[in-house]
Amino acid sequence: MASIPLLLMGCGGVGRQLLRHVISCRPLHSQQGVRLRVVGVCDSKSMVAISDVLTSEFRDDFLLQLCEIKSNGSSLLDLTKTGECQVYSGEEIGRKVIDVATALRSSSGLALIDCSASSETIGLLSQVINLDGCVVLANKKPLTSPLEYYDKLVSQPRRLRHESTVGAGLPVIATINRMLSSGDPINRIIGSLSGTLGYVMSEVEGGRPFSEVVTSAKKLGFTEPDPRDDLSGMDVARKALILARLLGHRIELDSIKVESLYPEKMGPANMPLDEFLAKGLPLLDEAIQKRIESAVSNGNVLRYVCLIEESRCGVGLQEVSKDSALGRLQGSDNVVEIYSRCYSKQPLVIQGAGAGNDTTAVGVLADILDIQDIFRHSPSAA
Amino acid sequence: MASIPLLLMGCGGVGRQLLRHVISCRPLHSQQGVRLRVVGVCDSKSMVAISDVLTSEFRDDFLLQLCEIKSNGSSLLDLTKTGECQVYSGEEIGRKVIDVATALRSSSGLALIDCSASSETIGLLSQVINLDGCVVLANKKPLTSPLEYYDKLVSQPRRLRHESTVGAGLPVIATINRMLSSGDPINRIIGSLSGTLGYVMSEVEGGRPFSEVVTSAKKLGFTEPDPRDDLSGMDVARKALILARLLGHRIELDSIKVESLYPEKMGPANMPLDEFLAKGLPLLDEAIQKRIESAVSNGNVLRYVCLIEESRCGVGLQEVSKDSALGRLQGSDNVVEIYSRCYSKQPLVIQGAGAGNDTTAVGVLADILDIQDIFRHSPSAA
Missing domain, CATH: 3.30.360.10 (Dihydrodipicolinate Reductase; domain 2)
Incomplete structure (x- = not known):
């Protein structure tokens, strides 16, 4: 069984669609021996995270409630009422993401999913890669930042996927990577x-x-x-x-x-x-x-x-x-x-x-499933 | 570093092209932190294998010599003169493949590559999967055998790749798998x-x-x-x-x-x-x-x-x-x-x-690179 702890940045249309797909695919992923564990979600202002990121996860009904709140234009802060999560704001968010990645480092590593449209996430993404985590992007901006930052982000190519940054779910990046790695220039x-x-x-x-x-x-x-x-x-x-x-x-x-x-x-x-x-x-x-x-x-x-x-x-x-x-x-x-x-x-x-929230989210989810072997064979599982 | 021990079945046009690509991609794969170690090659009659499959591998010049011998229509037996390998024939071949897979089980597992056109390989392929190995196919026949055998072969889908069985290197299978695993029926x-x-x-x-x-x-x-x-x-x-x-x-x-x-x-x-x-x-x-x-x-x-x-x-x-x-x-x-x-x-x-030895071999090689995470995180490496 591969257990992949997910932290989602960005709960606009793509992010919410992704959460819904994660939930609706549970029976399928269970058959495949994969469990996607959502341990945190943030937008540009707030973040909700589960207390025990090592073994716990948000319940599906909580995630659906989160999607509804964000669809209505409300704040993630409204979720504090449920008592199920910790809430962070402003600069606390970045620190908490690193805390989560650090806590998970010795087990499986974190999978950080960037469905935001922010140019500010690249520092966090690179840090998570350095903490033996993985990064999946629908957000194009980190990959178009100056080479100095880009190089850090792509330093471990197997831990970075970004199919949905070009042509949404169309298999453009996956195909190019297959061709390049097999010597077809x-x-x-x-x-x-x-x-x-x-x-x-x-x-x-x-x-x-x-x-x-x-x-x-x-x-x-x-x-x-x-x-x-x-x-x-x-x-x-x-x-x-x-x-x-x-x-x-x-x-x-x-x-x-x-x-x-x-x-x-x-x-x-x-x-x-x-x-x-x-x-x-x-x-x-x-x-x-x-x-x-x-x-x-x-x-x-x-x-x-x-x-x-x-x-x-x-x-x-x-x-x-x-x-x-x-x-x-x-x-x-x-x-x-x-x-x-x-x-x-x-x-x-x-x-x-090559566009649309559904198609883009499916591309992100396919990327997450594509890194499952890294999580299946984590040190603790061996 | 991921070290992938390869055993190639079939050294017709596709198999030989694959060996040549493995060799020419060495600098590229080295950059990516992957080493493809060829530990055995067989055709329908004979098999050559390295003595110590756990740590050793065939030298590139030996593999090129093997390609040349097969291109000329000669037998693998001609390679015995080099003294670098052990040679097996007939029913010994299957037993040796299982020996190799068993020897590698506790380290990384074997990657068995079927570039033959034989309908007889499916038993071996399934056994290698059971021995925690991986299988990559250009050979269509194992996948079109009766369901009873097919089901055993596909029992661990992450350990089986077969892009080149449909449309050669075109990313048909990879794309379908991405769509299916991400809930896009x-x-x-x-x-x-x-x-x-x-x-x-x-x-x-x-x-x-x-x-x-x-x-x-x-x-x-x-x-x-x-x-x-x-x-x-x-x-x-x-x-x-x-x-x-x-x-x-x-x-x-x-x-x-x-x-x-x-x-x-x-x-x-x-x-x-x-x-x-x-x-x-x-x-x-x-x-x-x-x-x-x-x-x-x-x-x-x-x-x-x-x-x-x-x-x-x-x-x-x-x-x-x-x-x-x-x-x-x-x-x-x-x-x-x-x-x-x-x-x-x-x-x-x-x-x-959707055809051609080069394109087909590139598809096989891309599949091999695609399973690298399984070998990177092998028990012995953890």
Whole structure:
């Protein structure tokens, strides 16, 4: 039996979905000889932890109550009434996480799960790795921090999993790691890693003006509240950096060439959202339309891609063959084409939904199950 | 440091390629803190093993010499001259494998790698699992044996890996296992899992007669020496059975509905190969042509697929949407579409080369690296 003590950071949509999956998979995991023991949960302000992290765990009904409280926008502090847990706030949280990891070090080690969107967690994550723990990330920010911090985080690769940082639950990272570890060197990755930009480009290709597609995508909830957060390409750039670093590129986020789909003068610092939507966006239609016509005249289609090759890593609009997996992409699916020695003429292609709380949480849970052997063969079990 | 003692069964193209990859990846694996120790190699007739399996291993130059001897069609017995190994033959082989697994049980356990095409290995494989060892398969036959034997082999799923049994190195099995273990139930798998039949169907779709395509595919080395081995669909049926059993179907190979692309009267038992190629094959052109025309008139294309749904598992020709990944498939790539809760409207798609010694061996090596945590945390290391 592998018993994996979990401490979850972040109880937004992904974190809550993860807790629900952990609970609903109990019979399945029991069959597989794995027990996921949730010993602590925190959001940006508070943390609840079980008193005895070595042998105890939160009851499932407590975790479901926690999910409900957070869904309603309430504070974790409301859980103190149940009496089942200790509660920590502010700077106590980090200290308590380290306490828990230290307490578990001599038995199995802690599995710290980062489903937050914070850039502040990397120090804690690296400390937990140093305390013989494991880290599973849905949070992209720790992996896109400066190399100085990144190197510490990835110092023990088997103890770090982060499938859901690129393409949600799509097996992109797992596949790349399999290829790299078995000596099939990857020389090119090209992909569409933003469901929003994928949707926008395939609709624009269908003849609708760019401004109209973006406006309706925003109304449908397909974009961030300020669609410029998608159109800037920065989210794709973070994913590109994560992939490039996996391939061994020693680069920083700001060294990635990122093509924004709006000019700087229309950026959040220079133009309010309302004005951007009403006046800025329509000014962009013609240029995009021309790019598309040019692609079509070359027999290609236009996609917003991340491209990683031996000497470069960039993010932006690119013409691709309409007969490639990337060129045939429709809707909001993600797609990644990987070229290597084994996949040299035709790439290895992975395609599917690359966003959504459920899919992201499933990717995190698969990562947790994937590190079970480390917990199964802990010193105390031997 | 994880030290993984390997015993390789089968030194055909895949086995030899695996040994070469193990050697060429040494610097990489050293960085990752993994050492692959080859302690024995056997083919169907002979076995060479190192004397001290607990601490020693074959030298790389010995393994390269072994590859060369086997490439030249010579016997492993020729290696006795080197004096570096013990040699076993016939029934001694099985006993020696068990001896090695038993000797290693109290330290790390043995990793038994089956790159043979034998249906006779399953007993040994199960015994090695029982001796706390691990098994990695490129050989499909053990997984398609009767359930009585299959159940023993899969009794400890973490100790069994078999990515290369379906789609060579494509991450099909790893992805399905990730989805299943994280509670994303799969309700449908449809795929093209024969590069040969994929090539044949896409060429026939292009207007060439079936008989001409098969004949030229044979000349190009794309088919088995007797192309009926491909056209029977039995190789695809084995892959379908492996996938179906992963999804929990309690079925046997003979309960899969398999559509052969030639009638029984043209089978190897009833018609010599020459006659099949010269006279039998052309008689099949018209029927296939009609099936294709019918598919086209429905706006579809015709593919030779494996289809696994909740209540059925079948292999044969099927009309699929020309806009699906399966429908757009060209050439000899494999493609698998997986439908689940998370991938319900659009499937998760995995596509790429699904055959070849290099790709298959890379898949086996990735599996070996994937079980490293079991060896890293062995009782003796703890």
